[in-house]
Amino acid sequence: MFFEDLDYWATTGRGWLHRVPAQVKLLWLGGVVASLVLVYEFVFYAALYLLLISFLLTARLPVRRLLAASAYPLIFLALVFLSVRGLTPFAVLYFAVRVSAVALSVLLIVATTPLPRLLAAVRFLPKFMAAGLFLSYRAIFILAAVARDVRTAYRLRGAPGWRRPRRFVSNTGRAVGHVVLAALERSENAAAALRVRGFDGRIHL
Amino acid sequence: MAHLHLPDGVLPFYLWAAGYVVVAVGLLLLWFKFRRARNLPVFARAGFFAALMVVAMSFYVAPLGYHPNLAALAGIVAGPAAALLACLFANVILALLGHGGVTVVGLNTLTLGVEALVASVLFGSAAFMKATWLRAFGATVLALAAATALAFAVVAVGTRDFGQIVERGRGGVIEFQLLERNEPAERESGSGAGRGEVSLARLAALFFGLGAVGWALEGAVTAAVCAYLRKTAPRLFPRAT
Incomplete structure (x- = not known):
């Protein structure tokens, strides 16, 4: 089960991202969420996605499985795309990158931080x-x-x-x-x- | 199986913020209920049913991402309060798995919560029916239909600005038009109007068409589970005769 794998990677991993404090990761996530409201430029999300992939490649995590998991929301997105009139490849690419970047941000945090530590860090x-x-x-x-x-x-x-x-x-x-x-x-x-x-x-x- | 996990980055801020506000109000009401020690069994049941929903959602049965979510079953077996709380816990955990978004936990909780609540109310109000499986099937199918209608309404409202978001995202990027060659003809005939907008009729056909298959599958599974529980743990259905 994917959840068990994530927990295993989070508790046994020894990559640099595992050593980053949970509070810092939550701040990062807050920044990513805020960017969804404040930033719309494709270039920003493409750069963010590339940055996250570089984190993934250097954090000693299973790259393929996490990339595949970050693409899961695209199934839902495909339903919306199928009902859009005059869809352009740019629109598909834009939303795919935007959605995957946020999903990958979350997955990187959960795959490198045990959930009890995350819950302890969320004080609100x-x-x-x-x-x-x-x-x-x-x-x-x-x-x-x-x-x-x-x-x-x-x-x-x-x-x-x-x-x-x-x-x-x-x-x-x-x-x-x-x-x-x-x-x-x-x-x-x-x-x-x-x-x-x-x-x-x-x-x- | 008809529940759709809305991802991050598609819906506008006002919509997902509203989802959080509604869930926060619900959470406040539930807090008053669960802060007393006598409600511990219901609280623990919510935690375990959330886990059950997460486990169930990891079993995929068809290529389009169909999976049971058991929210209706949670509503029927665990009761509305525990089921609503379970939906919230399950959605937070699912968001952490990249299965549904962090920003839309509120909206996803509402969608699943409506499913659990409607199933619970319908199952309870159909106590006159002797066949538990039929009660469970009917309650689940109608609950899933209600949840799909809510998800459709959210997406229909949320994707009104779809084209504008893409326009704003285009800054500095060369666009490759899919329909570039047809543009002059479209402009003349006016058929290019509404490009980049979501066709609600098409969206409804997709949501309810694909959803109906899920309703039948989850309804059948929930009915079979309830029939089994009726035999092995009749205390769960006190009003059944």
């Missing part, structure tokens, strides 16, 4: 929001492991494909249902554990 977040995000972050790894186990069991038992749609949907429902039950059970355990520890709405990161 309400404490229950930071606690909830941290809880979700921990839960992703738990549920991803459950989902993987269920998928393996499903395949080992000769899972029917799309050729038998009714059985396929029914079995998929059981498989997802199993993960939902695991989520419910573990959330109850987590709530009990938080209560026992005197949770006051804040997780100290």
